[in-house]
Amino acid sequence: MPSTRVDLDPGELPDHAARLLDDGHRLALVAAHHDDPGTIRVVYLFVQGPPDTRTELHVRLDARTPAVPTLARLSFPAGRFEREMRDLHGIVPLDHPLPHRLVRHPHWPRGWYPMRPDAGPPPEFGTPEGPFPFLTVEGPGVYEIPVGPVHAGLIEPGHFRFSVVGETILKLKARLWYVHKGIEKLFEGREPAQALALTERISGDTAVGHALAYCLAVEDATGVQVPLRARRARALLLELERVHNHVTDLGALCNDVGHGILNAHAWRIRERLLRLNHTVTGHRLLRGGVVLGGANLRALPEHAELAAVRADIRDLVDLALGHPTVRDRFTGTAILSAQAAHDLGCLGYVARASGLPTDARHAHPFHDLGDLLTTRVLDTGDVLARFRIRALEADDSLTLIDHLTTELPTGPRVADPAPPPHPTRRSGVGITEGWRGTITTRIELAPDGLLSRVKIADPSFFNWPALPIALADTIVPDFPLTNKSFNLSYAGNDL
Amino acid sequence: MNLTGTAAVAAQVGLVTAGAPWLAGLMRQVRARLEGRAGPGIGQPWRDLRKQLRKQPVTATGTGPAFRTAPLVLVATALVVTALVPLASTRTPVSGHADLIVVVALLALGTVALALAGLDTGTAFGGMGASREMTVAALVEPTLLMSVFALSIPAGSTNLADIVSGAVHDPGRLATPTGLLAAVALLAVTVAETGRLPVDNPSTHLELTMIHEAMVLEYSGPDLALIELGAQLRLTVLLGLLAALFTPWGITTGTGWAALALALVLLAAKVALLGSVLAAAEVFLAKIRLFRVPELLAGASELAIARAGFAAGLGWAVTVALVLVLVAFAALTGRSARMLLGPPPEPATPVRFGASVWLPLLAGLLACAALGITTAPLADLLAAAASIGGH
Incomplete structure (x- = not known):
């Protein structure tokens, strides 16, 4: 899918961006590129669909004093991308709110920016950059609860600062970013095929989503046409990933309200799905299924197995929603309004549970699923909606898998066409609807065909700010349930 | 002083102490099996205790005596309660002191010691857990005391040994509405007091939802072992008390050795059965929202009040009151259902405020005023309670 490229001076950027945003585009990612020692090129990718439209704004900056006019007042995600870019590249967003x-x-040394070409190996931790101030809420009876970054259970690290009155949350500040691994830097200078394994490990539960977005980006850059059979196989893998993750979440949500038996059954169903994944790709989390230019399936799921899993999931959901206490705990808990979800740029099931019909399978399709694709939208925005949307989507995914299985020949080993020796465009964008939401990956290739820059935008980057908004006026003991209903990735957020 | 009585106390304390971790293990195992999991086996709590007791004691910096003494106070109060309650025999050297109010107060002492320890750590979790525990305790204690008074009325004493031996000799007491209501109310209190579903979730790792566990997050090593043992003892002794009060069969009232041995075996069997039933019931429960806990315990409290009414010989009054409540509730439901769910009324049919409306209203208000001034049925109940209090 070719994209429109517009080269701009920094001063022209806000007007152009405002026009695109008014036009219904959303900002999908912002990436900085150090083309040569003197200049930094910042790419703003705006997308809209259907029909699939992609517009790139390229802005060149002086590398000695890199600064861009801020877009934070036009789009909330833009403000976050700018802060990310400042921390990693040292590009200053002027007048950022x-x-x-x-x-x-x-503890990173002052003036050290890891994404710059001259950053070198990670240095020793230096003196702290000064305290990270949390807004203090004042008033009679207000107190603070600091939680994390080390938690009691097997959860990724995040620090949460609650300001509460009694048990009611007045304000929550989430301080994440404890798991920076330098993944984007690791891509630089690698062969595109060699880097595929890295994309499968960006967020362990989203192997297919990230690998597919990356492959689509590389194929976009090199002009490779993927055969229909491989596209179907990829769509099948994407839905397999969605089902097993949604089932895990359905069980975990029940577990967080103390109804452990449904979690035990969710794990049983999940195990069944993971074994199915293993027969399909040879890996329980579907690694190795998506390859550059194609897909690699060892076997196809059987219809009877899919039907049995579907019946199991329906049973689980009926039992959960039929339990008065479980239903009571879910209903009306941590409501995210459609307006807030829209303003924050939420994606995936979080957005769809709040009434926003975002779905990259519909807006940016790599394979036409036709009438089979239904984008489910609920409008209550509470934990119940986020539970139900997962149940509906898991069911829909099984329908899609069942259908795609009939379209694929049995036992396909889909061939990988060799990439053409001379890349045609040298940059490409891949957009997929991973199970958490829309994943956008943009790559650039050096003239020798090696990766010069890979930028990944995981849906968690967009959805994390929605969690504190949804939690205002919720009680503290409902936080873990709400957090699970969002189930955002720390690893995918902090690359 | 009788030898079997002393032996009964010693055997009872030994059995409960040794059996408490096994009971916890049994309950977890029952739950695991019912959920389709293998489970770690019923010996796991004992293995955990052994592991923790071997560890180096660590005390959080800045903590004072409250933090250090709480585990000992918790275990000590639980052990004293274990010695006092007539689980195996009603004729022991301490049965004269086995007062229900003493038992309730000892349990509360343990709870308060833990809450103080939670506050002493100075962490947000300790304070949060202590605050939640005290909220629950404030709801539990009145219910517990109300149950105590109701149980004491037929026996004419708050002494546990008297209540139990009275029930052994007159089992008919247990099949009354009093007995059933008391059993339900005490069960609800046991669940809340020992931090089990649906009030608290003992197996959660989510620190923000915890009640009991949040208070003890800072404990480790031998102190944690004591806290866990204390919690297991309290659960065991409360279940034992429930069994003794409502299924007193087998508890010896004499001095025979064989009867004592049988009583101990039956005690173990009854508590294990009760624990398994509770664990099995928990499989079907979920944890209620924290702010719903008062509703649950207020329900238990109302049951206790109704039961006290029956026990005071005012069964007719309570029955009439309950029927009236039902009628009022049905009328309210009918009216509001029509208002909320029915078709919209024809426009402009004004409600006439005639005699048929204000006469019942006035009568009701007068009745309320008369009740408030004379407290006629309550006076007997209060007098009965006062006479028990004064022995």
Whole structure:
């Protein structure tokens, strides 16, 4: 899918961006590129669909004093991308309304920007960059509860600061970014095929989503046409990933309200699905299924197995929603309004549970699923809606898998066409609807065909700010349930 | 002083102490099996205790005596309660002190010691857990005391040994509405007091939802072992008390050795059965929202009040009151259902405020005023309670 490229001076950027946003585009990612020692090129990718439209704004900056006019007042995600870019590249967003550090670890040495070409190996931790101030809420009876970044269970690290009165949350500040791994830097200078394994490990539960977005980007850059059979196989893998993750969440949500038996059954169903994944791709989390130019299936799911899993999931959902206490705990808990979800740029099931019909399978299709694709939308925006949307989507995914299985020949080993020796465009964008939401990956190739820059935007990057908004006026003991209903990735957020 | 009585106390304390971790293990295992999991086996709590007791004691910096003494106070109060309650025999050297109010107060002492320890750590979780625990305790204690008074009325004493031996000799007491209501109310209190579903979730790892566990997050090693043992003892002794009060069969009232041995075996069997039933019931429950806990315990409290009414010989009054409540509730439901769900009324049919409306209203208000001034049925109940209090 070719995209329109517009080269701009920094001063022209806000007007262009405002026009695109008014036009219904959303900002999918912002990436900085150090083309040569003197200049930094910042790419703003705006997308809209259907019909699939992609517009790139390229802005060149002087590398000695890199600064861009801020877009934070036009789009909330833009403000976050700018803060990320400042922390990793040292590009200053001028007049930013919220200029705190975002990605930066407090112990990184001052003036060290890991994504710059001259950054070198990770240095020793230096003195802290000063405290990270939390807004203090004042008033009679207000107190603070600090939680994390080390938690009691097997959860990724995040620090949460609750300001509460009694048990009611007045304000929550989530401080994430404890897991920076330098993944985008690791891509640089690698062969595109060699880097595929890295994309499958960006967020362990989203192997297919990230690998597919990356493959689509590379194929976009090199002009490779993927055969229909492989596209179907990829769509099948994407839905297999959605089902097993949604089932896990359905069980975990029941577990968080103390109804452990449904979690035990969810794990049983999940195990069944993981074994199915293993027969299909040879890996329980579907790694190795998507390859550059094609897909690699060892076997196809059987209809009877899919039907049995579908019946199991329906039983689980009926039992959960039929339980008065479980239903009571879910209903009306942590409501995210459609307006807030829209303003924050939420994606995936979080957005769809709040009434926003975002779905990259519909807006940016790599394979036409036709009438089979239904984008489910619920409008209550509470934990119940986020539970039900997962149940509906898991069911829909099984329908899609069942249908795609009939279209694929048995036992396909889909051939990988060799990429053409001379890349045609040298940059490409891949957009997929991973199970958490829309994943956008943009790559650039050097003239020798090696990767020069890979930028990944996981849906969690867009959805994390929605969690504190939804939690206002919720009680503290409902936080873990709400957090699970969002189930955002820390690893995918902090690359 | 009788030898079997002393032996009964010693055996009872030994059995409960040794059996408490096994009971916890049994309950977890029952739950695991019912959920289709293998489970770690019923010996796991004992293995955990052994592991923790071997560890180096660590105390959080800045904590004072409250933090250090709480585990000991918790276990000590639980052990004293274990010695006092007539689980195996009603004729022991301490049965004269086995007062229900003493038992309730000892349990509350343990709870308060833990809450103080939670506050002493100075962490947000300790304070949060202590605050939640005290909220629950404030709802539990009145219910517990109300149950105590209701149970004491037929026996004419708050002494547990008297209540139990009275029930052994007159089992008919247990089949009354009093007995059933008391059983339900005490069960609800046991669940809340020992931090089980649906009030608290003992197996959660989510620190923000915890009640009991949040208070003890800072404990480790031998102190944690004591806390866990204390919690297991309280659960065991409360279940034992439930069994003794409502299924007193087998508890010896004499001095025979064989009867004592049988009583101990039956005690173990009854508590294990009760624990398994509770664990099995938990499989079907979910944890209620924290702000719903008062509703659950207020329900238990109302049951206790109704039961006290029956026990005071005012069964007719309570029955009439319950029927009236039902009628009022049905009328309210009918009216509001029509208002909320029915078709919209024809426009402009004004409600006439005639005699048929204000006469019942006035009568009701007068009745309420008369009740408030004379407290006629309540006076007997209060007098009965006062006479028990004064022995």
